[in-house]
Amino acid sequence: MDTGVxxxxxxxxxxxxxxxxxxxxxxxxxxxxVLQLLDILQKSGQIRLINMADLPHDALVAPxxxxxxxxxxxxxxxxxxxxxxxxRMLEHLKGRKVDALIASEIGGSNxxxxxxxxxxxxxxxxxxxxxxxxxPEAQMVTYNIYGLxxxxxxxxxxxxxxxxxEAVNAAEGERIGRQIAVMMGGxxxxxxxxxxxxEIKQYxxxxxxxxxxxxxxxxxxxxASQRDPFEALFSCLRSTGYYNHAGILFDGRIxxxxxxxxxxxxIGSLTIEAFGDSGExxxxxxxxxxxxxxxxxxxxxxxPDIISVLDRETADTITTEKxxxxxxxxxxxxxxxxxxxxxxxxxxxxPLAFGFPEIYCPIEQLNNWI
Amino acid sequence: MDTGVxxxxxxxxxxxxxxxxxxxxxxxxxxxxVLQLLDILQKSGQIRLINMADLPHDALVAPxxxxxxxxxxxxxxxxxxxxxxxxRMLEHLKGRKVDALIASEIGGSNxxxxxxxxxxxxxxxxxxxxxxxxxPEAQMVTYNIYGLxxxxxxxxxxxxxxxxxEAVNAAEGERIGRQIAVMMGGxxxxxxxxxxxxEIKQYxxxxxxxxxxxxxxxxxxxxASQRDPFEALFSCLRSTGYYNHAGILFDGRIxxxxxxxxxxxxIGSLTIEAFGDSGExxxxxxxxxxxxxxxxxxxxxxxPDIISVLDRETADTITTEKxxxxxxxxxxxxxxxxxxxxxxxxxxxxPLAFGFPEIYCPIEQLNNWI
Numbered sequence: 001m002d003t004g005v006x007x008x009x010x011x012x013x014x015x016x017x018x019x020x021x022x023x024x025x026x027x028x029x030x031x032x033x034v035l036q037l038l039d040i041l042q043k044s045g046q047i048r049l050i051n052m053a054d055l056p057h058d059a060l061v062a063p064x065x066x067x068x069x070x071x072x073x074x075x076x077x078x079x080x081x082x083x084x085x086x087x088r089m090l091e092h093l094k095g096r097k098v099d100a101l102i103a104s105e106i107g108g109s110n111x112x113x114x115x116x117x118x119x120x121x122x123x124x125x126x127x128x129x130x131x132x133x134x135x136p137e138a139q140m141v142t143y144n145i146y147g148l149x150x151x152x153x154x155x156x157x158x159x160x161x162x163x164x165x166e167a168v169n170a171a172e173g174e175r176i177g178r179q180i181a182v183m184m185g186g187x188x189x190x191x192x193x194x195x196x197x198x199e200i201k202q203y204x205x206x207x208x209x210x211x212x213x214x215x216x217x218x219x220x221x222x223x224a225s226q227r228d229p230f231e232a233l234f235s236c237l238r239s240t241g242y243y244n245h246a247g248i249l250f251d252g253r254i255x256x257x258x259x260x261x262x263x264x265x266x267i268g269s270l271t272i273e274a275f276g277d278s279g280e281x282x283x284x285x286x287x288x289x290x291x292x293x294x295x296x297x298x299x300x301x302x303x304p305d306i307i308s309v310l311d312r313e314t315a316d317t318i319t320t321e322k323x324x325x326x327x328x329x330x331x332x333x334x335x336x337x338x339x340x341x342x343x344x345x346x347x348x349x350x351p352l353a354f355g356f357p358e359i360y361c362p363i364e365q366l367n368n369w370i
Numbered sequence: 371m372d373t374g375v376x377x378x379x380x381x382x383x384x385x386x387x388x389x390x391x392x393x394x395x396x397x398x399x400x401x402x403x404v405l406q407l408l409d410i411l412q413k414s415g416q417i418r419l420i421n422m423a424d425l426p427h428d429a430l431v432a433p434x435x436x437x438x439x440x441x442x443x444x445x446x447x448x449x450x451x452x453x454x455x456x457x458r459m460l461e462h463l464k465g466r467k468v469d470a471l472i473a474s475e476i477g478g479s480n481x482x483x484x485x486x487x488x489x490x491x492x493x494x495x496x497x498x499x500x501x502x503x504x505x506p507e508a509q510m511v512t513y514n515i516y517g518l519x520x521x522x523x524x525x526x527x528x529x530x531x532x533x534x535x536e537a538v539n540a541a542e543g544e545r546i547g548r549q550i551a552v553m554m555g556g557x558x559x560x561x562x563x564x565x566x567x568x569e570i571k572q573y574x575x576x577x578x579x580x581x582x583x584x585x586x587x588x589x590x591x592x593x594a595s596q597r598d599p600f601e602a603l604f605s606c607l608r609s610t611g612y613y614n615h616a617g618i619l620f621d622g623r624i625x626x627x628x629x630x631x632x633x634x635x636x637i638g639s640l641t642i643e644a645f646g647d648s649g650e651x652x653x654x655x656x657x658x659x660x661x662x663x664x665x666x667x668x669x670x671x672x673x674p675d676i677i678s679v680l681d682r683e684t685a686d687t688i689t690t691e692k693x694x695x696x697x698x699x700x701x702x703x704x705x706x707x708x709x710x711x712x713x714x715x716x717x718x719x720x721p722l723a724f725g726f727p728e729i730y731c732p733i734e735q736l737n738n739w740i
Contacts, residue, residue, distance in 0.1 A: 085536070093463070164534040166532040172531055176550070180550070
């Protein structure tokens with residue numbers, strides 16, 4: 001696996017902007033991990049990205065990321081040793097070396113986290129992930145939806161403690177793992193769903209790392225050349241062939257914000273009011289990620305489609321922990337790839353899985369984009 | 371390791387009475403595990419006890435037991451599969467079969483728990499344990515005191531979940547493990563400090579299973595022949611050469627009882643008032659186990675010495691979760707073996723480790739028994 005491309009400093013910055021957007025408001029702010037990665041590149045470390053197609057069928061691929069409330073990640077930075085201890089335990093349990101890493105979720109800081117370990121261990125990172133965005137719970141990954149075992153799930157913390165779990169199913173793994181994250185200081189590093197190259201090629205969401213880099217680049221270049229960054233974003237998404245529909249759901253000012261850290265999650269809602277005299281408002285509900293947007297009685301979008309709040313001038317994504325009263329924003333919606341819209345996927349990622357009464361309806365139908 | 375003796379039904383009943391006494395009020399009521407063991411014997415399963423001296427130096431010996439508040443164990447009975455899943459994970463991590471089991475603590479139900487798994491797996495149980503009594507926390511074992519690593523610590527629950535931890539130290543293992551026990555339904559099965567026969571022979575408290583059988587037998591036989599069961603108990607203890615000092619600390623009626631289940635522990639105190647007009651009272655403080663007894667300003671006993679509340683007619687031990695207002699009891703104190711009284715041991719098991727201001731003083735000195 002000496003194929004693939006080496007990422008450069010500009011790629012990392014573009015990637016961070018793209019993962020923040022794909023996070024649907026969640027996944028945590030990538031700022032700290034961007035600094036870690038730039039430091040690695042300056043010390044002539046290498047971050048190598050490989051296509052899923054180049055992954056040997058018999059490779060051992062390890063999905064990884066951080067578990068915990070994003071608000072914790074804002075104040076408690078990794079010391080760098082957490083994922084190494086977890087990797088060693090995973091390799092001991094599997095009886096072999098890991099050949100490649102892949103992000104558990106592309107959204108937010110978790111879209112970049114695997115690269116820190118990959119650079120330190122000389123491993124490649126696979127261009128894809130298990131969510132195609134960010135979701136709040138560990139069982140909400142394609143690997144679980146399509147029947148892979150999460151075991152062993154390996155947790156590690158900044159004190160040096162490491163835990164490997166054989167969970168009876170992914171939901172039990174999430175329930176127990178969430179408390180482990182709390183006991184490990186509010187956030188911990190997690191490996192789960194380690195699988196063969198063959199399995200990862202079947203079930204991962206493909207090309208999401210390069211998509212995130214392209215999103216960041218499109219917004220950056222549009223702003224540099226005085227073009228509309230939102231139009232650049234939408235045309236980038238539509239060109240993928242799998243995030244086909246994207247557009248502005250609403251434009252206005254945040255006039256109400258409720259947010260609590262409950263049971264290891266950031267939970268709340270925000271209200272955006274239109275400019276001018278119309279008095280129109282849109283309400284967005286979130287659990288780490290934005291889950292549902294509606295205008296009066298009219299639904300605009302629900303999970304698993306992506307709902308992101310962007311600064312209306314810079315087109316920078318504002319994650320749920322950075323929302324503030326008075327921000328002037330555009331609410332942007334994006335369709336997710338078909339692998340996240342099957343009946344099997346909707347049973348785990350749809351509105352009902354979050355306790356909402358709505359039946360899932362594709363964002364492009366709700367907004368007459370087709 | 372085909373040496374040792376096979377335990378019979380009467381041994382199990384005597385053992386349960388003895389482990390309840392050695393539990394210092396804790397370790398949980400052995401009733402449910404006694405029923406499991408009698409069922410095993412009736413189905414011609416075998417429970418084999420071996421001397422520590424017969425353990426090969428290179429044997430892999432696995433200490434085991436249950437973690438959680440005894441009050442939970444009263445209502446949530448094991449389904450029998452918990453320890454098997456844990457054993458398999460331990461063996462996978464160690465890369466070899468376990469050769470023998472040993473109780474983590476001899477006190478209460480944990481003094482018998484290893485035998486259920488041993489019978490199912492055809493393994494012998496070693497005559498000894500890691501506490502020589504019961505203690506509330508997992509790091510309070512001789513294996514930790516004398517420097518063995520607890521890792522891997524393996525937790526398993528009734529749902530089929532299994533967790534292996536590499537803890538930075540035994541105290542971190544207890545802190546995280548206690549919450550795992552809570553998430554696993556309030557109680558879970560634990561393997562820790564798996565070690566060689568050579569290490570176990572150096573650091574375990576020896577002969578405590580046969581001592582518990584002897585305690586039970588002495589009380590039973592004394593009652594059958596109308597002798598004083600308390601005198602029979604004391605002479606049994608004194609004959610061991612290592613639980614040398616034992617006697618009655620106080621005799622009276624329980625007139626006050628405070629007990630709460632807090633953070634996975636049973637915490638509280640009881641007051642015993644003397645019969646007659648003296649008005650003398652003794653107060654006992656407990657955290658799962660009885661930790662300290664004092665009469666007015668005078669200290670009668672503290673951890674690690676054993677403080678047990680016995681029914682004054684039957685000489686049955688009343689564990690802390692079974693204490694009731696009005697019970698007529700004898701408060702009995704017993705010295706623990708020298709291996710639990712070294713400076714290293716007292717740093718982890720002494721009054722200061724439980725937040726008490728007292729300096730440890732041997733029970734035989736406090737009560738002028740020598």
